[in-house]
Amino acid sequence: MTALDGVDLVVPAGEVHGLLGPNGAGKTTLCKILSTVLLPTSGHASVGGHDVVRETADVRRIIGIVFGGERGLYTRLTARQNLEFWAAMYGLRGRTLRRRVDAMLSQIGLAERADDRVEGFSRGMKQRLHLARGLIGDPQVVLLDEPTTGMDPVAAREFRTLVGELRDDGRTVLLTTHDMAEAEAVCDRVTLIDNGRLLATERPAALSSWISTYSRVDARDVPAERVPKLIGELRDIPGVTAVRAVQPSGIRVETDAADAAPQVVRHLLDSGINSVATSTPDLEEVYLHIIGERGLRVSR
Amino acid sequence: MLPRDLLAPFRIIRYSAANAWADMWVMFTPASWTFGYLSRLLTQVIFFALIGVLLDSPELVRFLFIGNAVVFMAFEAFISVATTTWERRQGTLPLLVAAPLPLWPVFVGRSVQWLPTGLLSSSAALFVLGPFFGVTWRLPQALAVIAALLVIGVSMYCMALVFGALVLAAMEMRNMVYNVATTVMMMICGVMVPLTFWPDWVGAVANAVPLTHGLAAIRALAEPSAVAPIAGEVVANLLVALGIGAIWMIAAAVLLERLAGIGRRSGSIEFAA
Amino acid sequence: MNALAAGFIFEVRLLRRSFDEMMVLVTAPLMTLILLSITEHAGRTDLAPYAVLAPALIALWTIALFTSGEIIERERQNGSLEPLVATPVAIGSVITGQILAVTLLSLVGFAESWLAAWAAFGIVVPIVHPTAFTAALVATAFAMAGTASVMSSVFVLSRSVRAYQNSLSYPFFVLGGVMVPVALLPGWIEPLSRAVFLSWSADLLRDSLTPEPVTNLVARTGVILALGTAGFLIGLVLLRRALDRLRRTGTIGVA
Numbered sequence: 153m154t155a156l157d158g159v160d161l162v163v164p165a166g167e168v169h170g171l172l173g174p175n176g177a178g179k180t181t182l183c184k185i186l187s188t189v190l191l192p193t194s195g196h197a198s199v200g201g202h203d204v205v206r207e208t209a210d211v212r213r214i215i216g217i218v219f220g221g222e223r224g225l226y227t228r229l230t231a232r233q234n235l236e237f238w239a240a241m242y243g244l245r246g247r248t249l250r251r252r253v254d255a256m257l258s259q260i261g262l263a264e265r266a267d268d269r270v271e272g273f274s275r276g277m278k279q280r281l282h283l284a285r286g287l288i289g290d291p292q293v294v295l296l297d298e299p300t301t302g303m304d305p306v307a308a309r310e311f312r313t314l315v316g317e318l319r320d321d322g323r324t325v326l327l328t329t330h331d332m333a334e335a336e337a338v339c340d341r342v343t344l345i346d347n348g349r350l351l352a353t354e355r356p357a358a359l360s361s362w363i364s365t366y367s368r369v370d371a372r373d374v375p376a377e378r379v380p381k382l383i384g385e386l387r388d389i390p391g392v393t394a395v396r397a398v399q400p401s402g403i404r405v406e407t408d409a410a411d412a413a414p415q416v417v418r419h420l421l422d423s424g425i426n427s428v429a430t431s432t433p434d435l436e437e438v439y440l441h442i443i444g445e446r447g448l449r450v451s452r
Numbered sequence: 453m454l455p456r457d458l459l460a461p462f463r464i465i466r467y468s469a470a471n472a473w474a475d476m477w478v479m480f481t482p483a484s485w486t487f488g489y490l491s492r493l494l495t496q497v498i499f500f501a502l503i504g505v506l507l508d509s510p511e512l513v514r515f516l517f518i519g520n521a522v523v524f525m526a527f528e529a530f531i532s533v534a535t536t537t538w539e540r541r542q543g544t545l546p547l548l549v550a551a552p553l554p555l556w557p558v559f560v561g562r563s564v565q566w567l568p569t570g571l572l573s574s575s576a577a578l579f580v581l582g583p584f585f586g587v588t589w590r591l592p593q594a595l596a597v598i599a600a601l602l603v604i605g606v607s608m609y610c611m612a613l614v615f616g617a618l619v620l621a622a623m624e625m626r627n628m629v630y631n632v633a634t635t636v637m638m639m640i641c642g643v644m645v646p647l648t649f650w651p652d653w654v655g656a657v658a659n660a661v662p663l664t665h666g667l668a669a670i671r672a673l674a675e676p677s678a679v680a681p682i683a684g685e686v687v688a689n690l691l692v693a694l695g696i697g698a699i700w701m702i703a704a705a706v707l708l709e710r711l712a713g714i715g716r717r718s719g720s721i722e723f724a725a
Numbered sequence: 726m727n728a729l730a731a732g733f734i735f736e737v738r739l740l741r742r743s744f745d746e747m748m749v750l751v752t753a754p755l756m757t758l759i760l761l762s763i764t765e766h767a768g769r770t771d772l773a774p775y776a777v778l779a780p781a782l783i784a785l786w787t788i789a790l791f792t793s794g795e796i797i798e799r800e801r802q803n804g805s806l807e808p809l810v811a812t813p814v815a816i817g818s819v820i821t822g823q824i825l826a827v828t829l830l831s832l833v834g835f836a837e838s839w840l841a842a843w844a845a846f847g848i849v850v851p852i853v854h855p856t857a858f859t860a861a862l863v864a865t866a867f868a869m870a871g872t873a874s875v876m877s878s879v880f881v882l883s884r885s886v887r888a889y890q891n892s893l894s895y896p897f898f899v900l901g902g903v904m905v906p907v908a909l910l911p912g913w914i915e916p917l918s919r920a921v922f923l924s925w926s927a928d929l930l931r932d933s934l935t936p937e938p939v940t941n942l943v944a945r946t947g948v949i950l951a952l953g954t955a956g957f958l959i960g961l962v963l964l965r966r967a968l969d970r971l972r973r974t975g976t977i978g979v980a
Contacts, residue, residue, distance in 0.1 A: 184975070187811040191972045212813040223804025226735075228742040233735075240731030241812040241819070269742075285808070484888045492892035499895050502905040503760075506775070507767045516763070628748055635755040644759055645766040 157348045170339035171328040178348040179328035183297040187217040216291030220301035227271035242289030256284045276307045296327045367413040369405040372427035517585040519643035521577035526663040528570025529608035533615045534626045600669045603690045607662030607697025613704035665693040728814040732822025749787045753834045754841035756780035774934035779904040784834030793824045793873035797881040828870045858933035864949040868922040871956025878963030922952040
């Protein structure tokens with residue numbers, strides 16, 4: 153089984169780079185290769201100028217990796233004890249170690265709960281501790297693999313601030329996610345990946361335009377006798393790709409032009425239909441559109 | 453507590469036992485049971501029997517051999533202390549409590565898969581290893597030994613149910629309870645030394661354990677002397693073992709129903725541990 | 726060196742919270758009583774040292790088998806094995822530190838055994854040759870840690886070997902002459918016994934508890950240390966193989 157195929161990517165120092173793709177796209181595999189946990193079967197990868205296969209120790213010294221989810225912490229130990237262990241794993245010792253751990257605990261907001269056992273922590277607290285664990289070695293390059301999995305929106309927003317701080321520190325960040333909005337909010341550039349292949353690298357603004365380009369509009373409570381006529385009218389609006397009736401009394405409109413959705417909404421409202429909603433496509437749909445209808449677009 | 457349909461408990465036991473049998477083969481393959489589990493049991497018997505060699509006493513070798521071979525039957529019956537808790541961990545306990553029929557037959561059947569394996573272990577030890585340690589059997593004695601092992605297994609199982617019921621209230625202790633109980637059994641039930649070695653109060657406790665009487669029966673059977681004089685002794689010991697087992701069983705049934713009642717009132721019966 | 730210390734401290738902290746790993750230390754004194762009851766009933770008080778030593782060695786080995794032997798597997802199940810691999814520190818040192826912590830803690834079994842003998846039978850087994858005893862004990866602990874590192878790697882490399890984990894106890898107690906010296910066992914067993922450090926340790930420790938002078942102390946201690954070193958080396962090789970497999974295939978063991 154090939155997890156990654158023909159990945160060719162350069163991330164300059166100091167950039168926050170997003171790797172966007174659905175589950176199974178190969179994002180975690182790439183992170184594992186970059187963090188020297190997995191050996192590539194062919195090709196090269198280097199981090200900070202060090203080859204991951206031949207200069208493993210050098211790579212490990214400069215990276216920090218955070219896998220999403222909750223596993224990986226020692227729940228029977230306290231937060232402080234967890235960080236102390238990992239700090240030692242990054243070669244820290246003595247007073248330097250203790251000071252770094254204290255600083256880290258403050259930075260992630262767990263200073264008061266530092267001496268409580270992790271098993272009593274909420275999910276959000278555990279995730280923050282995960283982050284601290286990945287950053288404890290003061291890494292130049294930070295790999296964040298789906299770090300906001302399962303985070304509530306508030307925590308996710310705090311996390312984005314943190315990523316900004318990492319950039320301000322001058323660190324290089326590779327962030328993998330399947331959330332387009334997150335990729336857009338946080339990254340300098342975003343690479344799309346699917347089925348182990350790179351599809352495109354874009355600026356986040358491009359993502360926004362895709363999101364709005366492929367929007368859809370849903371109308372509800374449309375009187376039955378008006379449905380056929382409305383469908384015909386909507387089809388005539390430029391940028392509308394599909395219109396169909398949805399039971400029991402709705403209409404769905406799909407678009408592929410950025411300004412089409414607002415026009416559809418205006419038309420519906422003018423026609424006296426008040427239950428109107430727009431929704432944004434999810435990643436799968438965007439991919440389908442890009443790959444299926446337009447072919448690959450590569451731009452750097 | 454007594455069901456109107458008198459056969460219902462037996463049916464329940466049968467179904468519960470089928471469940472238990474299936475569980476067992478998740479843990480073991482025939483290969484890993486034989487070469488893993490059984491071989492370890494046999495080496496354990498050898499370990500203790502060899503002490504007789506250290507003490508330069510063939511009678512002691514035989515004494516230790518028989519005691520340690522028989523004790524496995526009791527150990528296997530006692531594993532139910534740990535496995536009874538599976539109902540609670542699997543979350544099926546509240547469903548069982550909510551069912552119209554009593555709870556205790558489920559637990560009776562839940563761990564019976566250990567009985568045939570216990571019989572196999574002890575028999576393998578006694579009959580296969582026996583000759584190497586100076587213990588040989590004639591056929592009638594061998595059959596009587598198997599009967600005695602069954603008595604030990606069943607009666608110890610009843611005792612184990614009480615411990616299992618108690619452990620339901622403190623599940624994290626189940627392995628501790630099992631290990632301590634079985635080690636104490638090895639110590640006081642006439643496995644390693646006669647009961648007379650220990651103070652009287654220890655002997656009294658040992659006599660409440662069915663194993664003590666079952667083992668005495670098997671030791672009598674192992675004597676190479678005439679059959680008739682010992683038959684009475686053997687039968688008496690086995691009847692005592694069964695009787696004590698029955699008392700433990702009643703205690704277990706009462707305890708389980710009471711625990712279910714307490715659990716219902718205090719809300720401590722959860723759907724998942 | 727720091728990795729070793731970090732692993733050691735970490736494991737001590739972890740063990741403090743999960744006592745059921747040390748359940749063997751609850752049954753160990755009971756085993757002392759069992760063995761002493763046999764020797765006392767036979768009127769052989771001179772064999773009390775045997776009865777007190779065996780449970781301690783049994784505890785040492787059993788804890789190594791079930792706690793040290795599970796260290797790598799524990800990390801794997803915890804999801805912390807790969808992050809550990811990704812750190813600059815040598816993972817072998819960390820694990821060795823953890824194993825040392827477990828081993829040292831399991832030496833408590835010795836104290837417990839002596840205490841049980843005194844509490845139940847009023848027997849105090851004197852340590853007749855303290856230098857020899859200390860040397861033997863330290864070497865034994867070292868060898869146990871080395872053997873435990875093999876266990877740790879083997880159990881994570883091969884799921885099917887792990888199925889036999891439970892049966893790696895008593896066969897070694899017999900082979901190792903833990904209670905009944907190897908000299909009293911059938912002759913063909915001796916080569917097997919001598920490959921297990923337990924046999925050397927048991928003999929040496931027993932000799933240090935009996936009045937006769939201890940012979941060849943240096944040589945015998947050396948053998949124990951050598952066997953322990955061999956264990957560490959084999960354990961390291963196996964660990965490297967396991968990590969290699971992890972890095973090449975993404976999984977660390979085979980079914």
